[in-house]
Amino acid sequence: xxxxxxxxxxxxxxxxxxxxxxxxxxxxxxxxxxxxxxxxxxxxxxxxxxxxxxxxxxxxxxxxxxxxxxxxxxxxxxxxxxxxxxxxxxxxxxxxxxxxxxxxxxxxxxxxxxxxxxxxxxxxxxxxxxxxxxxxxxxxxxxxxxxxxxxxxxxxxxxxxxxxxxxxxxxxxxxxxxxxxxxxxxxxxxxxxxxxxxxxxxxxxxxxxxxxxxxxxxxxxxxxxxxxxxxxxxxxxxxxxxxxxxxxxxxxxxxxxxxxxxxxxxxxxxxxxxxxx
Numbered sequence: 001x002x003x004x005x006x007x008x009x010x011x012x013x014x015x016x017x018x019x020x021x022x023x024x025x026x027x028x029x030x031x032x033x034x035x036x037x038x039x040x041x042x043x044x045x046x047x048x049x050x051x052x053x054x055x056x057x058x059x060x061x062x063x064x065x066x067x068x069x070x071x072x073x074x075x076x077x078x079x080x081x082x083x084x085x086x087x088x089x090x091x092x093x094x095x096x097x098x099x100x101x102x103x104x105x106x107x108x109x110x111x112x113x114x115x116x117x118x119x120x121x122x123x124x125x126x127x128x129x130x131x132x133x134x135x136x137x138x139x140x141x142x143x144x145x146x147x148x149x150x151x152x153x154x155x156x157x158x159x160x161x162x163x164x165x166x167x168x169x170x171x172x173x174x175x176x177x178x179x180x181x182x183x184x185x186x187x188x189x190x191x192x193x194x195x196x197x198x199x200x201x202x203x204x205x206x207x208x209x210x211x212x213x214x215x216x217x218x219x220x221x222x223x224x225x226x227x228x229x230x231x232x233x234x235x236x237x238x239x240x241x242x243x244x245x246x247x248x249x250x251x252x253x254x255x256x257x258x259x260x261x262x263x264x265x266x267x268x269x270x271x272x273x274x275x276x277x
């Protein structure tokens with residue numbers, strides 16, 4: 001067997017194993033009734049204990065923006081992805097009474113700089129002021145990792161990019177498209193493309209549809225801004241709602257198998273990349 005053939009067999013084995021393992025896990029979760037909302041509050045530097053915390057940015061939404069606000073998918077997505085990271089890797093997870101300790105931060109909080117990774121959801125409505133833009137720029141230039149997710153169509157993209165350019169000007173920080181050759185797509189699971197994850201409500205109402213804005217959001221993309229060494233500083237998953245695959249993992253078995261399995265593969269890969277680059 002050639003090296004390439006062995007690689008394909010390994011990738012297929014990993015993918016099948018992920019489906020089988022997670023299917024068994026989610027069956028147990030359906031019996032438990034799903035994870036609750038936990039005890040989530042604004043973070044302080046004292047919350048950092050050397051273990052992994054899912055950090056979510058609380059931001060302001062602008063009039064005229066597109067989509068929801070920072071709290072979409074919160075906190076179940078934060079809790080569930082953290083649980084899966086601990087189960088699928090050797091990452092040391094911060095817990096209290098057995099449950100993860102996700103954190104919520106403002107861009108002006110000093111606690112931001114204790115987070116190696118932060119999530120921003122529904123960035124099609126985000127607004128930065130001068131201080132917030134400066135702090136976010138400082139954060140990523142010091143090695144922080146931003147994941148922007150769940151924004152759909154050209155209008156939401158244009159809104160987000162206009163705000164992002166207050167942080168990282170286009171002339172110095174171009175946006176690039178990532179494909180399956182990038183290390184993020186194979187940091188643990190081998191992924192062939194960015195999964196298009198629809199919200200469970202859209203998916204159910206359309207009989208399994210995934211493009212929430214029709215032709216304007218037909219293709220899910222992974223885009224990024226890289227540092228001088230080629231490492232991702234800002235990851236942008238556009239025309240997809242990967243966070244819903246975490247939040248809604250226990251709501252419907254079919255949604256889990258269709259959306260949560262590829263969503264978790266992408267999510268775990270992203271966290272491993274963020275923690276090791």
